[in-house]
Amino acid sequence: xKKGRFGLHGGQYVPETLMxxxxxxxxxxxxxxxxxxxxxxxxxxxxxxxxxxxLLYRADKMAEDLGGAKIYFKREDLNHTGSHKINNVxxxxxxxxxxxxxxxxxxxxxxxxxxxxxxxxxxxxMECEIFMGREDTERQALNVYKxxxxxxxxxxxxxxxxxxxxxxxxxxxxxxxxLDDTHYVLGSVMGPHPFPTIxxxxxAVISKEIRAQILEKxxxxxxxxxxxxxxxxxxxxxxxxxxxxxGVRLIGCEAAGRGIDxxxxxxTISTGKIGIFHGMKSYFCQDEYGQIAPVYSISAxxxxxxxxxxxxxxxxxxxxxxxxxxxxxxxxAFEYVSRVEGIIPAIESSHALxxxxxxxxxxxxDKIIVVNISGRGDKDCAAIARYRGEVIDx
Amino acid sequence: MNKRLEKLFNGKTxxxxxxxxxxxxxTTEKLALALADAGVGLIELGVPFSDPTAEDALTVSAYxxxxxxxxxxxxxxxxxxxxxxxxxxxxxFATYANVVYSRGTEAxxxxxxxxxxxxxxxxxxxxxxxxxxxxxxxxxxxDFISFVTPTSSSRVEDIAKEAExxxxxxxxxxxxxxxxACAILGDTVKRIKAVKDVPCLVxxxxxxxxxxxxxxxxxxxVIVSDEIIRIVSEKGKDSVPFVKAYAEKIKKAM
Numbered sequence: 001x002k003k004g005r006f007g008l009h010g011g012q013y014v015p016e017t018l019m020x021x022x023x024x025x026x027x028x029x030x031x032x033x034x035x036x037x038x039x040x041x042x043x044x045x046x047x048x049x050x051x052x053x054x055l056l057y058r059a060d061k062m063a064e065d066l067g068g069a070k071i072y073f074k075r076e077d078l079n080h081t082g083s084h085k086i087n088n089v090x091x092x093x094x095x096x097x098x099x100x101x102x103x104x105x106x107x108x109x110x111x112x113x114x115x116x117x118x119x120x121x122x123x124x125x126m127e128c129e130i131f132m133g134r135e136d137t138e139r140q141a142l143n144v145y146k147x148x149x150x151x152x153x154x155x156x157x158x159x160x161x162x163x164x165x166x167x168x169x170x171x172x173x174x175x176x177x178x179l180d181d182t183h184y185v186l187g188s189v190m191g192p193h194p195f196p197t198i199x200x201x202x203x204a205v206i207s208k209e210i211r212a213q214i215l216e217k218x219x220x221x222x223x224x225x226x227x228x229x230x231x232x233x234x235x236x237x238x239x240x241x242x243x244x245x246x247g248v249r250l251i252g253c254e255a256a257g258r259g260i261d262x263x264x265x266x267x268t269i270s271t272g273k274i275g276i277f278h279g280m281k282s283y284f285c286q287d288e289y290g291q292i293a294p295v296y297s298i299s300a301x302x303x304x305x306x307x308x309x310x311x312x313x314x315x316x317x318x319x320x321x322x323x324x325x326x327x328x329x330x331x332x333a334f335e336y337v338s339r340v341e342g343i344i345p346a347i348e349s350s351h352a353l354x355x356x357x358x359x360x361x362x363x364x365x366d367k368i369i370v371v372n373i374s375g376r377g378d379k380d381c382a383a384i385a386r387y388r389g390e391v392i393d394x
Numbered sequence: 395m396n397k398r399l400e401k402l403f404n405g406k407t408x409x410x411x412x413x414x415x416x417x418x419x420x421t422t423e424k425l426a427l428a429l430a431d432a433g434v435g436l437i438e439l440g441v442p443f444s445d446p447t448a449e450d451a452l453t454v455s456a457y458x459x460x461x462x463x464x465x466x467x468x469x470x471x472x473x474x475x476x477x478x479x480x481x482x483x484x485x486x487f488a489t490y491a492n493v494v495y496s497r498g499t500e501a502x503x504x505x506x507x508x509x510x511x512x513x514x515x516x517x518x519x520x521x522x523x524x525x526x527x528x529x530x531x532x533x534x535x536x537d538f539i540s541f542v543t544p545t546s547s548s549r550v551e552d553i554a555k556e557a558e559x560x561x562x563x564x565x566x567x568x569x570x571x572x573x574x575a576c577a578i579l580g581d582t583v584k585r586i587k588a589v590k591d592v593p594c595l596v597x598x599x600x601x602x603x604x605x606x607x608x609x610x611x612x613x614x615x616v617i618v619s620d621e622i623i624r625i626v627s628e629k630g631k632d633s634v635p636f637v638k639a640y641a642e643k644i645k646k647a648m
Contacts, residue, residue: 003522013491015448016520016541017564019549159454160445169447176448179545276491276518277445289467290496291444 004193007316009309012192014279018172021179026194028099033201038098045090046205049123050080052087054206056213056370062340062360069223069363071356072370074210074238077345083375084206084234085116089185091202093120096183103127103178106185107171109136109164109230110301110348111143112375113187118152120185128152131170133163136300139383161294164230164304168278188231189308192279196309203237210370211241218368224249224359227372228351229322230266230302232311234374239320249321251359252311253351255297256324266295267324268307269315277305282312298327298387301348301375329354331387334377346375347384396512396537398484399559402435403593406648407615408606409436410641411488411597412622413456415465416442417630419473424634425626426473430483432641436595437477438515438617441470441489448490448517456623467493471509478510486513486539491527500530507534513559515539521553528558542582542594550582554589561586563613567599572608575599580612603647610648618644 003026004010012022032038046052055075063071076084096104104121105128108114114130121128130147134156137144147154160166168191175184186195189203207225214222225242227235229252242248254267265271268283275284277292285293285305297303314320330347333354338344345353349372356371363369377384385392410429414422426437442457442465449457474485487506494502494516506514514531521540528538537559542550544566554561563582567575583594596609597617606616621640626633 012520012522013518014520015517015543016549016553017448017543017545019520019522020545020547159451159458165445169445172447173450273496276495278447279518284492286492286496288496290492290494291461292492 004197006196006310006313009280009282009312010193010196011281012279013276013281014192015176017176018192021175022192022194024099028095029194029198032095032098038094042091042094045094046087050086050090051078052205053209054078056210056217059341062337065340066357066360068360068365069367069369070365071360072214072222072368073343074206074370074372076206076234077343077349077373077376081112081116081119082378083112083116083346084203084237085113085187086119087205087237088187088199088202088233089113089116089120092183092185092198093124093126096185097124099183101181101183103182104185105129105131105171105174105182106187107164107167108132108187109167109303110299110379111136111140111147112301114152114154115143115146115150117185118147118150121152122150129174130154131157131167131174133157133161133167135162136164136167140300140379143379164300165292188233189236189310190231190278190280190306196280199233200236200240200310203233204240206234206237206372207239207241210238214368214370221245221248222368222370223363224251225370225372226251226253226352226356228253228302228348228374229307229311230255230304230348231306232308234372236308236310238372239314243319250314250319251355252320252322253355254322254324255299255302255351256326257296257298259326260324264296266297266303266305268305269311269322270324272305280309282309283307298330298383299347299351301346302351323355325351325354331384333357334380334384338377343373344377344381345373346377347380349374350377395559396535398482398512399537402484403560403614406610407435407593407595408433408641408645408648409438409595409615409617410434410622411438411440411617411619413440413453413460413626414442414470414473415460415463416456416626417459418463419465419469421631421634423473423476425637426477427481428634428638429641430481432638433645434483434641436484436486438486438488439470439474441467441487441493443490443493446490446517452620452623456627467497471505474509474511484513485511486515487511488515488517491516491518494527499527503530503534503536507536511536513537513539515562521549521556524556542586544578550585551589554586554592557586557590557592560593560595560614562617563594563596564598565596565600565609567605572605576608576612579609583613603643606644607647616644616648
């Protein structure tokens with residue numbers, strides 16, 4: 001009976017009300033995942049609407065300054081809508097259209113997934129409603145405006161901690177209320193089966209491209225691939241096609257917030273334990289009674305108390321490593337990469353860059369690191385300025 | 395079937411949901427005893443969870459109030475034990491998988507049995523994942539309850555086949571008039587019973603005596619919740635006589 005397992009993680013821990021909807025989605029996905037026409041349509045959208053393939057850029061100035069391994073950036077920030085989120089959203093929205101759905105709903109943290117979903121809905125002529133924690137609507141006001149501009153309705157969520165996890169809960173509730181014409185475009189590799197698999201497959205284009213690009217440029221595979229991890233969709237996308245290559249270190253960078261020894265952290269694998277929440281078994285930040293812990297990170301996109309089940313399994317098996325990066329380290333990397341490479345990375349991606357800054361100097365010049373720049377940092381400028389004590393108008 | 399549940403389903407059963415710790419555990423105990431007095435046969439003790447994804451705003455705020463009062467799962471076990479010393483009413487825990495799993499499912503269910511709890515209801519455990527919890531429940535003589543919802547459609551028979559204790563049937567009373575909702579329910583109950591002789595209790599949207607009477611005609615009884623949560627949220631510590639009067643009114647109609 002058990003479906004969608006990654007080791008002991010994953011599964012389908014959702015109310016009975018949702019089971020037929022997730023089964024319907026699984027059936028549709030199985031029908032279309034290898035369908036030629038579907039894949040041709042999706043590739044057309046990815047290439048000519050979203051701007052794929054994204055560049056693999058060699059960050060020589062940064063590598064030289066740090067004095068160690070060669071560094072490549074996978075430029076997901078150059079995608080249409082400014083992040084990797086569009087890869088998954090175009091795939092799911094196309095699937096929803098094939099299923100005859102006319103309305104899409106989604107949660108969003110930083111607003112990147114919400115903007116991507118609103119964008120696809122506009123393109124496909126579908127109704128769109130986005131659920132976003134009230135706190136996030138305030139710290140990412142520009143993205144709220146963009147979603148409205150694109151024709152979506154944005155619902156601020158007040159329950160719980162009014163952040164990403166509450167937005168996910170509220171979107172699940174909304175889906176329960178209206179299953180017939182609605183598809184829930186889940187934004188990360190989390191939730192009940194089949195979502196972790198679907199989202200991973202749509203994001204795996206990232207590692208497929210990195211592999212081909214690095215082989216062309218260097219004639220060999222990289223020594224390490226780094227990506228930030230909240231739910232973990234850009235990371236699983238960047239890791240996936242390297243999983244069988246055990247010589248490639250896969251390093252997920254979690255948000256430590258103010259530090260993993262404080263309560264103000266969102267580093268799930270570093271501080272959490274195995275639990276069941278939002279449809280899946282995985283690692284979660286929680287108290288001794290199983291109450292989900294309020295988490296904190298400067299990055300709204302990593303501010304989530306759980307992690308995707310495939311990451312939990314990669315960690316259990318020792319195939320991927322997970323490190324924790326503090327707000328301070330991420331903000332330093334945000335400023336450093338802007339100054340040194342002329343690229344303003346998202347604060348989420350800056351967590352992976354911060355670890356690259358630590359790792360590169362420990363490696364010799366013939367080694368290669370690939371960092372996934374999952375998104376662009378325009379959305380974060382006002383918040384980082386505030387973090388540095390400067391008040392600017394967005 | 396758990397013995398206390400078996401005894402319960404002789405006639406039409408009234409079950410009632412209360413949120414543990416809203417507004418405080420003392421009131422919850424008084425409410426449970428008053429409900430038993432009013433003829434309620436099964437009390438569903440809602441064990442608060444921080445993120446109750448299957449609940450509507452009314453229950454979410456009840457859980458939030460309870461957790462804000464500092465309540466934890468140990469307090470709920472103590473309450474169950476204390477109730478069991480005072481009454482023979484059937485008791486169920488209604489909560490979410492993580493509350494059980496985080497303690498260790500076997501340890502949790504054993505403690506439930508030790509405290510005299512008869513059934514476990516987990517909102518986020520469907521048929522596909524039920525054995526992980528149903529098996530340890532069976533070992534200690536507790537029934538793990540299954541849901542059938544208006545969206546179950548072709549799944550009803552598979553769920554019925556595995557059902558233990560009773561089936562929790564979710565009504566469409568919120569979305570339909572009583573007549574239509576009862577027609578749908580009647581059909582669902584028939585389909586369940588065709589597969590397995592298991593009692594069917596109807597919850598969600600059963601609020602007034604007239605609804606309770608009609609629903610009880612086509613099922614084994616009803617579960618009331620919303621109206622009780624509403625009374626408790628308004629009257630707090632003083633809610634006991636009001637909740638009792640409400641339960642008596644429903645019971646009389648059935």
